[in-house]
Amino acid sequence: MKLSGAEIVIETLIEQNVKTIFGYPGGTVIDIYDQLYKKSDRINHVLAAHEQGAAHAADGYARATGELGVVLATSGPGATNLVTGIATAYLDSVPMLAITGNVGTSMIGKDSFQEIDITGVTLPITKHNFIVTDVADLADTIREAIRIAKSDRPGPVLVDIPKDVQNNKAEFSYKAPVAKSEPVPASDDAVNKACEMIADSARPYIYFGGGATRASAGALISELADKIDAVMGCSLMGLSEIPTKLDRFLGMQGMHGHYASSKAMAKADLIISVGVRFSDRATGNTAKFATGARKIHVDVDAAELSKNIPADLEVACDISDFLRKLIDKVDYKRNPNWMDKVAKLREQEMEYEPDNHLPREAIKAIADIVDDDTEIATDVGQHQMWTAQYYDFKKKRTWISSGGLGTMGFGMGAAIGASFGAGKKTVLVTGDGSFGMNLNELATAVTYNVPLTIVLLNNGVLGMVRQWQHIFYNDTFSNTTLSRKTDFVKFAESFGATAFKAESIEEFKDVFAKAYAVEGPALVDLRIDKDELVLPMLKPGGSFDKLILTREEAEG
């Protein structure tokens, strides 16, 4: 059948099992929106307040489901508003398809109204991008874009479609949903070498990250840990892939990681790294990082191996396949001395836990009150680190947070997208700084009655930067004191949401339970002290033998 380009866009998305897309209309996507309207019984469109929110929503949708997230925007400012959202997805390897309209092909290059070279702009933040100049190529280009986005190490792909290409007609026939290309299996050689290194080790530590989450490899990782008597730690991106309460799991390591997790990693003699990229936030000073350990590094992306930390064994393959073969082949072993040492580290960690730390108590209260499968989204800053440290994750893919790019303003869009994707209650933990960046999306949450509970840890400052100013800049609080007069309860109510205020942990427990029970969006404004710190803290570029553990150390 002969269809217009705009119709091909929607039919191809439907053919590829895309159920929900996020977006915002505009001049060069009117035709696509026309088709969305006509086919609204077969594909769902969520109208955001701003294209950035739509992009984060597509990202949150993908993180919560493991499926593709799709965002649609118009040319020019619509397209450039996607940029932060696309970059966020790129840094965290999230499968995303961004579709943009552009001015007609005859207008391109003439600085036409709302014309921007969006494929040029997004070149370094997409896995790949396309501009479609012939409607005959449109369906296959979208299919190929989806295949690229989902395959190997996932990431965002952008397809730019000029307006005339949307109007022109081409023959269209349905094809099967594209299969993602399968990563190469693990070689026997790599598995054998890993077995030898494990046999030679006495203090093994398994370190996993976002790659393990994308491969859904948590169960295999903990099975391996059981068999070889290893402990486990993760990067920010690995959170929720295994339950927090698992015996061998020491929690997140790194700049604000758990004491026992970071210390055990520094003392290990073998680090088995699974789907991680050794970000500077995870390693501190690379020259002093885990110098006593041999390193096995397995990742689906060969370019990550030895990029930041040299590996003794580089394994580029399907993570799950490698773990399965390794579990099968490796000898069962016990490391009693190592377990004793780790137990001592855990005892020491308990000593450093701060008393009367309201943010920590609030995060723990949230974990106690919500259903196990609730999606937990965050923005970026202190609240994000407290959630990463203290939330008790019980189910996979319930952690929705911007790791690599560290995007303040990510949370609202991402939480809405996660809720649409998972079809479940979502809690957003945010701060007044981050929330201020994209609070317009509360309108979206209200419009669609999204089951979203927002916990605003409100300290009136940009807490994480303030913390750095406190520790490293002699309390020169340049531009981090917000001095705003925002009443977040009134704000939320004026947008049509339910809202509560709390100033103590008792009040918080009470109103959070009420807010969580609200069917649609509700906000809890919890006042916290502006001088609370995220601890432990590794100085940027520091080494793990010099962790800042207490307020006194931070101030000394």
Place this chain on the structure above:
Amino acid sequence: MDKNSFIIAIYVDNKSGVLTRVSSLFTRRGYNIDTLSVGEAEDPNFSRITISMRGTSEERNQLISQLKKLYNVKKVEVISAEQGIRRELLLVKVRNTPETRADLRDTVEVFKAKIIDYSADAMCLEITGDTSKVNAFLDNMKPFGIIEICRTGIVAIERGPESLINK
């Protein structure tokens, strides 16, 4: 760590915009290109990009892994010093005076260069060779007065019966 000079041959889709994708990767990852040349490959669906640059072996391996991830990149190979034949072409315009004319011609002959344009006050010369020969020739041209130069950058091919794309 020692920085060595090396040459990478890259087969890419012969499409517009692909060179930008390759060259922007170098900027993004902090690599400096010494020379870059590009032209259609034996199969017109591909272009062959030859890049010469300096770096440690770790940097080289990282760069190759990153290049291989680009959608339009089909093949990346390092041209080894032992197996590779490297050539560069130089066009140079030098001053020509009655006093220097004979010396200039002698130098051209010694280097097996060619005179490709001649006027009473200037000569245009062409030379092909590896980089050291081209550099040596240029050094010898300086006393005559160089007006303009244009170099192609290095192209390189490996000895033997195979095409790199099948390697």
